[in-house]
Amino acid sequence: MLRIAVPNKGSLSGPAADMLHEAGYRQRRESKELRTVDPTNEVEFFYLRPRDIAIYVSSGRLDIGITGRDLLVDSGANAEEILPLGFARSTFRYATKPGTAAGVADLGGRTVATSYEGIVAKHLADQGVDASVVHLDGAVETAIELGVAEVIADVVETGTSLRNAGLEVIGEPIMKSEAIVIRRTGASADAAEDSAEPKVQQFLRRLQGVLVARTYVMMDYDCRAEHLEQAVAITPGLEGPTISPLHNEGWVAVRAMVPAEDAQRIMDDLYDIGARAILTTAIHACRL
Numbered sequence: 001m002l003r004i005a006v007p008n009k010g011s012l013s014g015p016a017a018d019m020l021h022e023a024g025y026r027q028r029r030e031s032k033e034l035r036t037v038d039p040t041n042e043v044e045f046f047y048l049r050p051r052d053i054a055i056y057v058s059s060g061r062l063d064i065g066i067t068g069r070d071l072l073v074d075s076g077a078n079a080e081e082i083l084p085l086g087f088a089r090s091t092f093r094y095a096t097k098p099g100t101a102a103g104v105a106d107l108g109g110r111t112v113a114t115s116y117e118g119i120v121a122k123h124l125a126d127q128g129v130d131a132s133v134v135h136l137d138g139a140v141e142t143a144i145e146l147g148v149a150e151v152i153a154d155v156v157e158t159g160t161s162l163r164n165a166g167l168e169v170i171g172e173p174i175m176k177s178e179a180i181v182i183r184r185t186g187a188s189a190d191a192a193e194d195s196a197e198p199k200v201q202q203f204l205r206r207l208q209g210v211l212v213a214r215t216y217v218m219m220d221y222d223c224r225a226e227h228l229e230q231a232v233a234i235t236p237g238l239e240g241p242t243i244s245p246l247h248n249e250g251w252v253a254v255r256a257m258v259p260a261e262d263a264q265r266i267m268d269d270l271y272d273i274g275a276r277a278i279l280t281t282a283i284h285a286c287r288l
């Protein structure tokens with residue numbers, strides 16, 4: 001039975017459960033359940049605090065886990081990223097009251113409040129900046145107003161929390177984060193001896209299938225045979241489009257996967273070269 005750690009709360013938990021559900025795995029029915037077994041797929045899910053997941057996975061007791069890249073780095077645990085999942089995207093940044101500091105180099109001698117001490121202490125050391133770090137559990141934007149720190153380092157998505165606290169970012173982002181699948185460091189290298197390996201690979205293929213189904217649509221259209229090369233250049237597909245003859249002499253039907261975010265532009269480009277009956281349909285699941 002494959003053992004997988006899943007975030008039980010916070011920004012990661014809902015989207016992670018949705019993705020697992022879309023990949024065909026049974027998920028817990030209510031938020032108090034700490035573990036659940038999916039007997040059909042021979043997987044056991046453990047619902048754990050996002051911050052603890054890298055520690056469980058590095059211990060080798062759980063085969064893989066879903067967490068945030070920033071949480072993995074912060075933990076310093078012996079685990080590595082094996083698949084980015086594209087949700088819970090954020091940056092990790094310093095922020096302060098306007099006029100306090102222009103860049104990271106100005107943080108020497110200051111106090112920085114953060115929930116991510118591991119990331120911040122290492123970044124300051126790498127930059128050669130001697131600042132003290134105060135650990136807070138959350139809502140760190142308030143730390144400056146209440147005089148606990150002069151600077152914060154925190155997760156920024158839309159920037160709304162910073163704006164509401166009257167803070168502005170300083171310097172470049174310390175890192176970019178998103179949800180990721182992690183595995184114990186070196187587990188991939190030991191794969192030949194690991195009986196869980198085929199199940200791990202099947203799990204990753206299923207999640208990749210969900211990612212592709214979310215980011216691509218299927219496009220079908222008809223075009224004149226003499227325009228086919230131009231059309232294929234616009235819709236190259238993943239491995240090459242499917243071309244079928246039409247009953248009308250001199251016309252072909254083309255089918256190719258295209259990135260969903262470009263679909264409208266691609267339809268315009270195809271129309272301009274004379275393609276007609278251009279349709280897009282959602283992909284619900286796929287295995288590449």
Ligand SMILES: Nc1ncnc2c1ncn2[C@@H]1O[C@H](COP(=O)(O)OP(=O)(O)OP(=O)(O)O)[C@@H](O)[C@H]1O
Binds near residue numbers: 088178
């Ligand atoms: N507003 C946000 N937008 C996108 N990702 C976020 C946001 N807040 C936190 N994250 C990401 O979620 C992960 C942190 O999850 P965690 O559950 O610890 O925090 P949280 O979502 O802030 O929940 P909590 O309310 O328990 O603090 C990190 O990977 C972080 O980058």
Ligand SMILES: O=P(O)(O)OC[C@H]1O[C@H](OP(=O)(O)OP(=O)(O)O)[C@H](O)[C@@H]1O
Binds near residue numbers: 159
């Ligand atoms: O840039 P934004 O879109 O405002 O998002 C970033 C905020 O979201 C998270 O906070 P959360 O609400 O989880 O509270 P927390 O600080 O207690 O973790 C994060 O810690 C930031 O405060």
Ligand SMILES: [Mg+2]
Binds near residue numbers: 010138
């Ligand atoms: Mg939070």
